[in-house]
Amino acid sequence: MPVYSISHVENVRVCVVMVGLPARGKSLISQKIVRYLSWLSIKSRCFNVGSYRREIAKDAVIDAEFFDPLNTEGLHYRQQAIDAAIFDMMKWFTEENGVVGILDATNSTRKRREMILRLCRENHIEPLFLESWCNDKELILQNIADVKTTSPDYIKTPNDIATQDFLKRIEFYETVYETMDTAKDANLTFIKLVNVNSQIVLNRIETYLESRIVYYVMNLHIKPRSIWLSRHGESEFNLTGQIGGDANLSERGWRYAKKLPDLVLKSLGEELKHTNLTVWTSTLKRTQQTASFLPYKKLQWKALDELDAGECDGMTYEEIEERFPDDFKARDDDKYEYRYRGGESYRDIVIRLEPIIMELERQENILIITHQAVLRCLYAYFMNVPQEESPWMSIPLHTLIKLEPRAYSTLVTRIKADIPAVSTYKEKGTSQLGEAKTGELIFKSRDLINNSEEAL
């Protein structure tokens, strides 16, 4: 029988219709929403009209004039692009049971939005308009800089020319742009973000999914920051191959704890060595012992405790295989969904980590010392790792991982402590611990999300 998290309470499909001039962060917001919802097992996809346009008009010259509302050739291509994106999105809703589709385009005019609204209504999809409105010049220029360096439209264009061209493109859009308005659009469900989220207007937000998206968007910030992840140092249970429990650190685990302050300083570099950061641990001794030499503020979270192995707590994998062979196999077959007798599954951890993720989005520099399964789930969120892969990622002991979220990707740095530790990686189909064959997975600085593709 399926187990529900809140995301399953409703049976609705939502089309998030982005609205906004170019360089207003629409693609960034779209892709963050997709990542967040996918992590929560809500099937989501972004349809970026810009990439459709690039495909369809690949032989045309794409400069600012292409976007002149009086340029009939440009208009023709752009209409084809939006039609193709909507067609694919509707197909995805129907054939792949999509739940949240995001139409990432400027959708500048009320006429365009009414067309999308009508299509959504005909297909029993709830339309949620999400406008990013911005008049903060600095923010816009920063966004343009991001787009310029990543957009295929400007691959061969020198920087200053690209900026000028892009500003002109925006001017063309401005001539027809109609902002969302609580009077004129009173009947629509919409979120209007003013200068990121310094002001937010919510109109007719009704379903759970909508309110969830609102809450997430409300908590995003764009200040640069880093997140550090580490497992606790090697524990006495690690030495004996037992899972769970609340053991102390081993002698080598203590050595890692003593070295951790240095690793953090090294990762900060000379100029940032006075950066203030906060350490989050679980409530279990081995994470607190690992944090004990760090000269920063510390918080304990029950939600960061290791996956609860229920009746198998304290056993080795061999013992589990012997005593519960069917369970052992079932877990290998679907490690994400498998719930230990009286314990938890990876999916359960994701549900209890959701408030931690929300709080991480709000915070600046945080160092998290936690456990193998929990760290896999946190890492999967930041690096967009699919659910079927995340429980099999190798996250070795005695290694500090630094994540630096950027506009369209996350930089990963791995700092090894050079203190030996046992491997706690169990490969599929065996109860033996050993080095991970898929161990390189974690260290590929994989793109968080696709490259920026500015909208049609």
Add this chain to the structure above:
Amino acid sequence: MPVYSISHVENVRVCVVMVGLPARGKSLISQKIVRYLSWLSIKSRCFNVGSYRREIAKDAVIDAEFFDPLNTEGLHYRQQAIDAAIFDMMKWFTEENGVVGILDATNSTRKRREMILRLCRENHIEPLFLESWCNDKELILQNIADVKTTSPDYIKTPNDIATQDFLKRIEFYETVYETMDTAKDANLTFIKLVNVNSQIVLNRIETYLESRIVYYVMNLHIKPRSIWLSRHGESEFNLTGQIGGDANLSERGWRYAKKLPDLVLKSLGEELKHTNLTVWTSTLKRTQQTASFLPYKKLQWKALDELDAGECDGMTYEEIEERFPDDFKARDDDKYEYRYRGGESYRDIVIRLEPIIMELERQENILIITHQAVLRCLYAYFMNVPQEESPWMSIPLHTLIKLEPRAYSTLVTRIKADIPAVSTYKEKGTSQLGEAKTGELIFKSRDLINNSEEAL
């Protein structure tokens, strides 16, 4: 060492300054926020200026003219009332370490709000203005009806005269009222609710506590509905006095399960018997077996699972007392905070139930079949039971509880199935199970919150 939930991440104090004409639901919103935050262990209190005014002007005639902005005597009393309320609030912040204080008054003018703003800034308290703006006549009349029947100002006044007088009182306020405005109040942190929450404007919401209050208020609705709570039927573990586990129902437990559909129908009455409701259970067998004869949609929630007793799972209280005498005593001394070795405390349950509460606020008719400790926490939220009492409440087996949240109170109906079951109530200081001495606690239809007191 203290364990943190998200509420502890920040070290801020917030003053929620209510803004709105009379009969806009300000007191209701204030009191719901206090109840929600208190349940989350965030120290909160509401300061209702109307009750201060009633105390200060107890010899004056309180009719509409009292609120005429030209009535100097009325103005004098009202000024004294707001001064006294603010004085007490500031004292509470300082001397009792208050975290969220709510100033429940009309705070109609920008001048008044600037005075409060200045005071907050001087005392390092974050001001959050929360306006309830409403032009829906039906909603206003419904609010007036609620206030009339509960306000001490109208105790001796016939209904129609009270309504007329109250409408006139509102008119006086309207002559000076200034709504929150994104241009004029651009520098303030505020939430503006338009017609409950059909439209919401958020300005400069920055801290976690603020965003939490926004999310809660966003999810409130005022449609009438009921919530049913029941423990699972008697289980085989109940018979042997064991805690935790995942046992099947006993024979008597199955009889309760079979009778439950009838009890629900009885609680609905003839005219409502086709009401649609949804059943939520935990992931444990005994709750699903109890739900198995109910002809409604069912959802399973991991978050509704019983308190995890960790190493004590499956033991009787006698065994726990024998094996872990210090733990046994520690739990009796502070049952809310005590966390079982490798398991949970009541506080941990509240944290994992928070999304359930949020979802319950959004939903209409829900029947929850869960476990003793979880039910205590849910009940404590709806009935505003203090944390030190809630773990000691008696919630007998084989009893359906129906809650009907009303504007200023919650009606409680208890429907006994008349099927015998063991008692699972453990009194403080003993390991014996027996009838609860404090058993009547749960069945007092205690007021959810104080009576409505309309603002100054």
